[in-house]
Amino acid sequence: MRFRSFDSLNIFRTVAERMSFTAAGDALNMSKGAVSYQIAKLEDELGVRLFERRHTHIRLTAEGTRLKDAAARHLSHIETVMDEIRSTVEEPLCVGAHSWFIARWLGPRLSDFTRANPDISLKVEPINTRADLQNRALDLSIFWCDPSAEDMDVEVLFKSNTRPLASPETAARVEALGLENAVREIPLLPDASGMAAWRDWHDIAGLTFAPRKNALSLPDANSRLQAVIAGNGLGMQDAFAEPEIESGHLVWISDLALTNFAYCISLPTKGNISAAAELFRDWIRAQDF
Template sequence: PRLTRFFEANPGISLRIEPINSVSMLKSVHVDMAVLWGIGGWEGHKCELLLSLPAVPTANRAVADQVTQLGLAEAVKQLPLLGDSSGDAGWRAWHAAAGLPYAPSRSSLTIPDSNSRVQAVVDGQGIALWDDLVAPEFDDETLVRLSDIRVENAGYFVIFTDRPMSQGAEAFLNWLRAENDRSERRA
């Protein structure tokens, strides 16, 4: 919803937004940069943390009830853990933060697209790591936080390609940084 402010501040600049779910996709599309959720460590790519948003395990109410019955330590072994574009990196980081061995069920599922992954959690397909991006779903209790243990170093990173950035992309990146600063001042 904030993109209107970008265009008002930058008349004459056109943007093309591509859905990119992984750093490997940067080789197959012509973009100046990507914004990806993760914990960093995109080998061979320069990246910058744009927005820090610690992530916690989440589920719908029915799966949350199963977690309560099993206990969280057992639930993350038995129930499907839904991975993101980083595969299991986020889940490995969460298990380390929780002091638990990483030993998920074989029915784990990776869903790189965030919209599809949140819908899978809403539909009860498993447990996923989420942050305040899904605050409306937390607020209306469509999704439930299963633990206060967070992946602290999670967030949204700008991943740079090896191509020079266009003036429009530089303007957009500066605008993203300013929007983030504005949001942090309000928090």
């Protein structure tokens, strides 16, 4: 008769190694009762007792000892083969990028890269904060920053001229208040730099950075843009917001733009860049921005 209780066999091996239903349950994230049920099920299928149950402990029977040795030997071999199989499967190329950049530029062009490199499996992870850059799975990252202020090696991909915008209704308030008063009275929405971009913009505008209202914090730039459209405050965006400008959903409220921010390439500190990451870097360097 074909043996079918492989889950029970693995549970048996764990119990036999620890000689405790409770300890095996902890190791397998199962209750003691569930472990006991699986062992009883295995014993019923084999028609023999595998353990002698004592009041304070359990002990393997002769049949249990035979099965423990066989299970340890063969299940260990199966696990080794499975690890070998996994190691032959190449991990996908993992690229991190700001969700704004993914939605506005990268996403629509990824098919060009995948068509040119059909053997590379590509995974794109959104980056919205500096903490996201610490993801050890990333082979390469593209993020928006002031490269002169970074404490890591970055390569400027292209400059991002960034300036403040608002919904038409909020822009009317800006005009009524005057720009200097408006950036104090109307909430300034922080971006991936926190408030650094707003502070830099105040400097080039010759204004004192002194916002009076707490602002809504939305790390994802796409959500932040919708918040600006809804009238929740003023945002700092680059030319990727032009579709909303052209449609009339948003208005630039100043011609003064930050020129110190850029989209940059950052390589991981975990070791050498992979061949797939090199291909992606070469591909994106060759694009027209």
